[in-house]
Amino acid sequence: MGPNGALSRHVLKYRSRQIQIDMALAVCEAIEHKQNLVVEAGTGVGKTFAYLIPALLSGKQVLLSTGSKNLQDQLFYKDLPALLTMLKLHPKLALLKGRSNYLCQLRLGQAMEYASRNSEQALDHLLKISQWASVTKDGDIGNLTTVPEHSNVIETVVSTKESCTGSHCGHYEACFTRKARLRAMEAKVIVVNHHLFFADKLLKDTGFAEILPDADIVIFDEAHQLPDISIRYFGQQFSTKQITSLLAHVMDIQRQELGDTIQISECCQQAGLALSQWLDALNQSQLTDWRNALKDKGLSQLSWALLAALTQISQLLLHHLGRSEALDLAVERLQALTPKLAAFFECNDVQAAYSVALNRGGAMLSISPIDVAKQCQSLFATDTRWIFTSATLQMERSLGHFCKQIGQAKARQLIMDSPFDYPKQALFCVPRHLAKSAQGSQTAKQLVDICVPAINAAKGRTFVLFTSHQMLEQVALLLRTRVNYPLLVQGQGSKQHLLDKFKLLGNAVLLGTQSFWEGVDVRGRNLSCVIIDKLPFVQPDDTLYRARAANAERQGHDPFSHISLPQAVISLKQGVGRLIRDERDAGVLILCDNRIVNRAYGQAFVLSLPPMSRTRDLDKALHFLKQIP
Known part of the structure; x- marks a missing residue:
């Protein structure tokens, strides 16, 4: 990393940065002394090379976990090959994604059998996937470019645990999911994402038992996501669509293999009716907190009726074990699913939140622990060297909140500030005269009145980031008639498609919600202005937040300062981080929320x-924008 080192010889216009070397040395020390390390590395530090180089030079087995598929692909296809060439190293590499990212040859064959039932567009997509299947080497759906990523056909042909028949499958030897896991088990450097890491380590839910090795070094990039992701995996989550799918599968087995047992189909139909009635009642209640929903006697009765119907099917199927291999597997799935549903309905864990998220045709049921510090501490307590890094971990110059959340209070903590000249490169504006009581359409109009002159001064080249889809839609509608620059709105296409179009146009305005607040890298003159509608506080009626808040109060803590404020600070930092991505960038951040100025807690945001x-x-902000070439 020095002025005459390998990077300076291979990277065009490379400049040695002491802050990057300092971070790399900290990673070296963590590896050598078997320490856990938590490090915030601001934009421009060059954290990727700062952790990769020491890890690769150590010669040890390394697991790299990222928060997004984009970074996962960048590490595997770009950063790692480049560094290994510079360092003249040749370890085996493996890229491993969750099974839903891989094509399943069995499901594709089944889909092709019934291809004629599809719409013209779906049939076209299916034929293109079939054509791609004959040439792909890894079956990674992310490399399928001929079919839109939001196509409904894709979810019918990717690998799922429920549809996997393992070694009994006719495609077992050629299975893309199996081969990806084999490569991972043989590799020295493995690139995964946080969801896969937790699913494998905690749920053993990959369908291939535990496949990730106990690596010598585990590095979490985009580590700010870990507290929320770990809650999901230390808890339980399942969809009612799993029940619907299983009931349909059992009825298919009965029709095809057990024609003399019509009672099975009848019981499945009764259970399907019970599920439908339960979902209807849930939709009418519009409740998301299950503890509150159980107070509805009618809904409560329907819940136990559904559980009884599923238990009855399970007991009936036990009498037919051994008659059908497919039925035996279905019984295993049913016996695993029924206790989960019972645990959800009973709500016995006072240290967990029970929530329902209604979606198209079903509901997602979640049991979320309100504190996972002890579980994380246990998970990260092996001889492995654990390294956590992100550009957004600290609050008011302290990493204490993040470390406490993941049970790493004893880890070494470092803050590596960005080398960018922020006072010169960026201007932060909170406009005066923001209405305190503006609501709904008034808020949207006020936002548009700020956006229009800013967009014009920036010559397009603007991100407008929102905390809600509703506000995004209202502002998008108003902006269409008031700006003459290309308007790209979340939902018009995939995230990557919109970003590619934004960069290609060079004068576009992009409107997005949470998914555009992080993991987005637009450098140079294409992005000069970021407008944020308001401070990103969690909704006070969020089920998990309410459970956490109640627990905090029992311990004598203020829920707002203990939970809500730190989360909002990290989220805002992510959105702000979209603006300055390079030492030559310049831009304006406009926050349309004067609470950061006139509330005492605003200082926590400013200092972070x-x-x-x-x-x-x-x-002044508009003048600054007009000076940017």
């Missing part, structure tokens, strides 16, 4: 953000 110049004068 990069040291940008600040103003309340929108005209």
Whole structure:
């Protein structure tokens, strides 16, 4: 990393940065002394090379876990090959994704059998997938470019645990999912994502038992996501669509293999009716907190009726074990699913939140622990060296909140500030005269009145980030008639498609919600202005937040300062981080929420953000934008 090192010889216009070397040395020490390390590395530090180089030079087995598929692909296809060439190293590499990212040859064959039932567009997509299947080497759906990623056909042909028949499958030897896992078990450097890491380590839910090795070094990039992701995996989550799918599968087995047992189909139909009635009642109640929903006697009765119907099917199927291999597997799935449903309905864990998220044709049921610090501490307590890094971990110059959440209070903690000249490169504006009581359409109009002159001053080149889809839609509708620059709105296409189009146009305006607040890298003159509608506080009626808040109060803590504020600070930092991505970038951040100025807690946000110049004068911000070439 020095002025005459391998990077300077291979990377065009490379400049040695002491802050990057300092981070790399910290990673070296963590590896050598078997320490856990938590490090915030601001934008521009070069954290990817700072953790990769020591890890690769150590010669040890390394597991790299990321928060997004984009970073996962960047590490595997770009950063690792480049570094290994520079360092003249040749370890085996493996890229491993969740099974739903791989094509299943069995499901594709089944889909092709009934291809004629599809619409013209679906049939076209299916034929293109079939054509791609004959040439792909890894079956990674992410490399399928001829079919839109949101196509409904894709979910019918990817690998699922429920549809997998393992070694009994006729495609077992050629199975893309199996081969990907074999490569991972043989590799020295394995690239995964956080969801796969937790699914494998905690749920053993990959369908191939535990496949990730106990690596010598585990590095979590985008580690700020870990507290939320770990809650999901230390808890339980399942969809009512799993019940619907299983009932349909059992009825198919009965029709095809057990024609003399019509009672099976009848019981499945009764259970399907019970599920439908339960979902109807849930839809009418519009409740998301299951503890509150159980107070509805009618809904409660329907819940136990559904559980009884599923238990009856399970008992009936036990009498037919051995008659059908497919039925035996279905019984195993049913016996695993029924206790989960019972645990959800009973709500016995006072240290967990029970929530229902209604979706098209079903509901997602979640049991979420309100504190996972002890579980994380146990998980990260092996001889493995655990390294956690992100550009957004600290609050008010402290990593304590993040470390406490993941049980790493004893880990070494470092904050590596960005080398960018933020006071010169960026201006932070909270406009004066923001209405305190604006609601709904008034808020949207106020936002548009700020967006229009900013967009014009920036010559397009603007991100407008929202905390809700509803506000995004209202502002998008109003902006269409008031700006003459290309308007890209979340939902018009995939995230990557919109980003590619934004970069290609060079003068576009992109409107997005949470998925665009992080993991988005637009460098240079294409992005000069980021507008954020309001401080990203969690909704106070969120089921998990309410459970956490109640627990905090029992321990004598203030829920707002203990839970809500730290989460909002990290989220805002992610959104702000979209603006300055390079030492030559310049831009304006406009936050349309004066609570950061006139509330005492606003200082926590200000102290946690990069040291940008600040103003309340929108005209000054517009002048700054006009000076950017």
